[in-house]
Amino acid sequence: MNTGLLENGMYVGKMPVEVNDALLKEGEWRFNTYCAPCHDRTGTGRGTVPLRWAASGGVWQPADLTEDRVVEFADGDIFNVITFGRRTMPSYGAPNRANERWAIIAYVRVLQRAAHGNINEVPAEQRATVEYKGPPPEAAPATPAGATKQ
Ligand code: HEC
Numbered sequence: 001m002n003t004g005l006l007e008n009g010m011y012v013g014k015m016p017v018e019v020n021d022a023l024l025k026e027g028e029w030r031f032n033t034y035c036a037p038c039h040d041r042t043g044t045g046r047g048t049v050p051l052r053w054a055a056s057g058g059v060w061q062p063a064d065l066t067e068d069r070v071v072e073f074a075d076g077d078i079f080n081v082i083t084f085g086r087r088t089m090p091s092y093g094a095p096n097r098a099n100e101r102w103a104i105i106a107y108v109r110v111l112q113r114a115a116h117g118n119i120n121e122v123p124a125e126q127r128a129t130v131e132y133k134g135p136p137p138e139a140a141p142a143t144p145a146g147a148t149k150q
Contacts, residue, residue: 002098004079011076015102027107030100034092035108038062043111060088065108066115078105 001016017023032041040047043065053060063070070078082101085091096104122130 001102004076004083006076011074011080013074013076015075015079015105017099017102017106019106023103023106024110026100027103027105027110030096030104031107031111034095035104038089039065042066042115043108044115062089066112071112071116075102075105078108 004012006012031043035043036047038047038049039045039062045062045064047062050060050062079098079101080086081089082096082104083091083093093101119127119130
């Protein structure tokens with residue numbers, strides 16, 4: 001619960017808390033507050049911080065949390081990343097207590113699940129509400145607006 005580790009020092013595979021609506025709601029606002037500035041609200045790593053960094057000529061690329069590599073992380077591994085930070089990512093342990101970190105991880109799993117879902121998994125009567133209404137993907141600008149030099 002407090003370390004993300006088993007007694008033998010291995011990362012715990014599944015979080016030791018019950019995943020329910022309240023936990024996911026807690027995880028959602030915490031993710032949007034503490035993680036999305038860098039990882040963006042969908043988790044793909046295109047938040048405003050790296051975009052600003054890029055605008056001033058630097059490179060600081062947060063991980064894409066929806067990629068298979070991170071999908072395969074044990075829950076305890078992500079707990080460790082939040083608690084201590086990793087390589088160029090700072091720690092977010094201080095503002096998030098242990099149970100709050102598990103809530104964030106539960107929400108990261110939601111984002112991963114959503115990123116790998118497909119339209120056939122959405123009930124037919126709800127499909128219209130999730131349809132993409134933007135420009136055709138090939139017409140979207142290659143460089144996000146926030147990444148242009150000012
Ligand atoms: C200030 C920017 C920033 C914030 C905020 C941030 N991250 Fe990161 N994160 C990064 C960067 C940069 C990396 C890539 C680190 C590297 O590989 O050098 C990263 C990598 C990761 C990784 C992959 C680690 C690995 O071993 O490859 C996970 C998981 C992760 N972040 C989760 C989170 C979660 C959950 C939060 C919110 C509690 C969060 N991050 C908040 C910048 C951030």
